[in-house]
Amino acid sequence: MAKTWTFPVRGMTCAACAAHVEEALSRLPEVKEARVNLATEKATVVTEGEISWTEILRAVREAGYEVPTETMVLPVGGMTCAACVAHVEEALRRVPGVVSAAVNLATEKATVTFIPGVAGIADFKKAVAEVGYEILDVQALGVAAKEDEAERKMRESRFRMRVAWAFTVPIILWMLPEMLWGVMWPSHTLFNLGMVLLAAPVLFWVGRRTYRSGLTAVLHGYANMDTLIALGTGVSFLTGPASFFFPVANYAGVAAMIMAFHLTGRYVEETAKGRA
Template sequence: MKTKYNLPVEGMTCASCVARVEKVMNKFPGVENVAVNFASEKVSFVADSKVNLQEVAKIIEDYGYKLNLAENKSKEVNNAGDDSPNKNYEELKRDFLFALTLTIPLFVISMLSDMEVGWFKSIWNFDLEQTQKILLIITTPIMFISAKRFFIIAWTNLKHFSAEMNTLVAIGTGSAYLYSLIITLFPEFLLKPGIMPHVYFETAGVIVTLILLGRLLESRAKNKTRDSIKELIGLKPKTALVLKNGSEIEINIDDLVLGDIVIVKPGNKLPADGIIIEGYSTIDESMITG
């Protein structure tokens, strides 16, 4: 016996994540017809009764994603993982605000000290080496707290010899931070050949902050769209009036089968698609017209 599932997937950040989840799940024995919806962050698939969903979730987790098994059976309105989008948004908001709080002084100090602005030099009584160490202190929490998500996903991808957008962000920000760290702690490496060392702490901080801002706006837009779709689907009637053996019987719309004769009384909503075989009436079209 085969069962259809529609489960939330956490951790997808781009189109390549969708392709990877589909590829991994399609390789699992007994799983077929895998389709991932990036907008709703859900995966639908058909699986044999012998398939252990815990094992499927474990494989997905090895690739850096989380398959939510809170609700197994597929339904028209699946509330499984409803808290996940909000949780992800709150985490992004927290990381972004933390990064922004540190990036603003990081950027100001870095730019004004490089441009040698007169009024700034009069209040900033630190030499180049001291300034670089201050920038290092400000940047380090950004990299180890706000940017942590990028490096975790990048490391997971590296273990599976794959790469995606998070890998690019991790390489770019990590390289800028690591180079600047070496220059700050061991400036003699460049001072010996007569090269004036320059750090890029503000580059790493600004990139992380802007990427988090983009993710935050995307997450908020997706949450609003998801809520609107749920409200629209919620307008659909939960039951249908079916004519069987000359009697009107009210059943759940999930129990409707092809060939059922559905009775729609004046002012009611249409529970399913169908063909009018007899009569005429005025129905509730608010689901379409608003």
């Protein structure tokens, strides 16, 4: 399907300049038609299929002119791992008019270079939202506000980690007799019930963000680290209730341990970001 794009071109001074730009653009395989307006200093191209904006910039520059670009740094919410970074970068690079996009997980920011008039903040927000993430307020925050936000994230992640271990340490201690001597104290039923009751808050209270992030990724057609953690801990937890009705081992306590270690990693990550 043919699409029409209009973008600015700088450096033209006469009709011959416009003709040179038209010729350079027309040589690109994706471009079916190219028109340049000297008065408005804009080029209009009709393309078929995917278009490489890097190639368009190169063609215009090699002809001796310039397509102005802008660079914007966007705070991105919802990323948790390298897979998230890759999906956000891919989504931004697919936006028509984007020349390059790089995402930094540590700072939770995306740096996007684009052609003004072709792409803009609304396009970036839509593209990122479609893969399950969010571009936050792009207005510049003061240093104090940034520090407050970093402190809030560290405080929340520290709370989740501490609560997780508050329930997980008793699980570990309770499991020791069973692991060392094969004794489910005080009884098989109470042991299984205790594992389920202690593991539930770790997974579904302080660990709920992991499940939400993992589910969001799946609904958008991909998997991230949270998806794997959610799948592993979720299946393990289900063996707890199942142990009351079927002869299966109860791994609900193990699920809580995995989540506790995962939330500890999240706390270390947020602490590193806050100090960056």
